Amino acid sequence: MATAVVARPVARPQARARDEEVLVWPDLVFVEFIAAMVFTLTLFLLGLLVNAPLLDRANADVTPNPSKAPWYLLNLQELLLHMNAAMAGVIIPTIWLGILAAFPYFDRDTEGQGKWFATENSIKITAVSAIVGIAGTWVLILWDSGKIAYLLNDWFGWSGGDNLRFLENVRSMQTQIPWPEWSKDIPYLPFNLKILSSDAPGGPTEFQHLDFPGWIVEQAIPIAALVGLPVMLIFGLWKLGWVQTRRDALLALMSGFIGAYGILTLVGTAFRGPGQELVFPWELQVGEGIPGEE
Numbered sequence: 129m130a131t132a133v134v135a136r137p138v139a140r141p142q143a144r145a146r147d148e149e150v151l152v153w154p155d156l157v158f159v160e161f162i163a164a165m166v167f168t169l170t171l172f173l174l175g176l177l178v179n180a181p182l183l184d185r186a187n188a189d190v191t192p193n194p195s196k197a198p199w200y201l202l203n204l205q206e207l208l209l210h211m212n213a214a215m216a217g218v219i220i221p222t223i224w225l226g227i228l229a230a231f232p233y234f235d236r237d238t239e240g241q242g243k244w245f246a247t248e249n250s251i252k253i254t255a256v257s258a259i260v261g262i263a264g265t266w267v268l269i270l271w272d273s274g275k276i277a278y279l280l281n282d283w284f285g286w287s288g289g290d291n292l293r294f295l296e297n298v299r300s301m302q303t304q305i306p307w308p309e310w311s312k313d314i315p316y317l318p319f320n321l322k323i324l325s326s327d328a329p330g331g332p333t334e335f336q337h338l339d340f341p342g343w344i345v346e347q348a349i350p351i352a353a354l355v356g357l358p359v360m361l362i363f364g365l366w367k368l369g370w371v372q373t374r375r376d377a378l379l380a381l382m383s384g385f386i387g388a389y390g391i392l393t394l395v396g397t398a399f400r401g402p403g404q405e406l407v408f409p410w411e412l413q414v415g416e417g418i419p420g421e422e
Contacts, residue, residue, distance in 0.1 A: 193402045194401060194402055194403065196396065196397075196400070197396075199397055200393075202392070202393050202397050203389055203392035203393045204216060204221065206269075206392045206393075206400070209404055210268075210272050210298070211347065212346040212347050212350070215347060215351075231378055231382075234374055234378065235373075235378055237373065240375075246375075247372070247376055248372070249371075249372070249376065250379055252370055253370050253371065253376055253379050253380050254379060255383075256365065257365075257379070257380040257384040258383045258387040260387070261383065261387025261388040261391075262388070262391050264357060264384075265387065265388040265391040268353065269395055269406070270406075272297045273297065274297045275406060277295070277296040298345050299345060301341070301344065301345055301349075302341040302342060307340070307341045311340040312339050312340065312342075313337050313338075314337060314339075315338075316337070316338050358380075358381055358384060361381075362377050365380055400412075
C-alpha cells in the first residue's frame with residue numbers, strides 16, 4: 129500500500145508587520161526637528177520675559193551673594209544647609225547611586241517590563257509618593273529654616289515659650305537644650321588622630337573627640353529622616369494594600385525621590401537669597417558681595 133507524502137513548508141519566524149516599523153526620515157527626524165524648534169522658541173520667549181542680565185566680569189576679590197552652584201547641583205547645595213557637608217556632598221549621593229544601580233537586581237520579575245504603570249496600583253502609588261515627597265521636603269525645609277515657628281507666631285501669636293525653643297529648627301536642638309559639657313567632647317578613639325600640621329591657622333584638627341549634640345543635629349537626624357520617611361511611606365502603602373510587589377516598592381521609592389529632588393532644586397534655584405536665607409522668588413536679588421570675602 130502506497131503512502132502519500134505531503135510536503136509542508138518549513139516554519140519561519142513571523143516577520144514584524146510593516147505598520148510596526150517607522151523610518152528615520154521623515155518619521156523620527158521630523159518629530160525631532162519640531163521638538164527642537166519648540167524648545168528654541170520657548171527659550172527665546174523666556175529670554176524676553178525673564179530679566180536675566182549678564183553680570184560683570186568675574187572678580188576674585190568680590191564674592192556674589194548668594195553664590196550658587198550650577199542648577200543641576202543646587203539640590204546638593206540645598207542639602208549642605210541642613211546636614212553635615214561630607215554627607216550631603218559625597219556620602220548620600222554615592223549611596224543613592226548605588227541604590228539606583230541595585231534596582232534591576234532587586235526586581236527580577238520579567239512580567240510587564242517596558243510598560244508604564246503595569247502593576248495594578250502603580251498610578252496611585254506614583255501620585256501619592258510624589259505628593260508625599262514634595263510636601264514632606266517642603267515641610268522639612270521650612271522647619272529647619274525656622275519659618276514654621278515664625279508663621280505660627282505671626283498667624284496665631286504662638287511662640288511656644290522658652291521650653292519649646294529647641295523645636296524651632298534642627299540647630300536649636302544643639303543650642304537650646306542644656307547639654308552637659310562632657311557630651312560635647314567625648315573621646316572615642318584610643319589613639320591620637322590629627323590632620324593638618326601644627327603650623328596651620330588654629331592648630332591641628334582633632335578627630336578623636338565627638339561633639340554629641342553636633343552629631344545629633346548634623347548626622348543622626350538627617351539620616352533618620354532620609355531612611356525613616358521612605359520606609360514609613362512604603363510601609364503605609366503596604367498596609368493600604370497598594371504595595372504588593374517589589375516593583376511597587378521601588379516605584380514608591382523612586383517617585384518620592386523625584387518629588388524631593390525637584391523641590392530641593394527649586395528651592396536652591398528660586399528661594400535662596402543673600403546669605404542663603406529662604407525668600408520668595410520675587411524677593412531674590414544677587415548682591416555684590418563683600419570685597420575679599422571667600
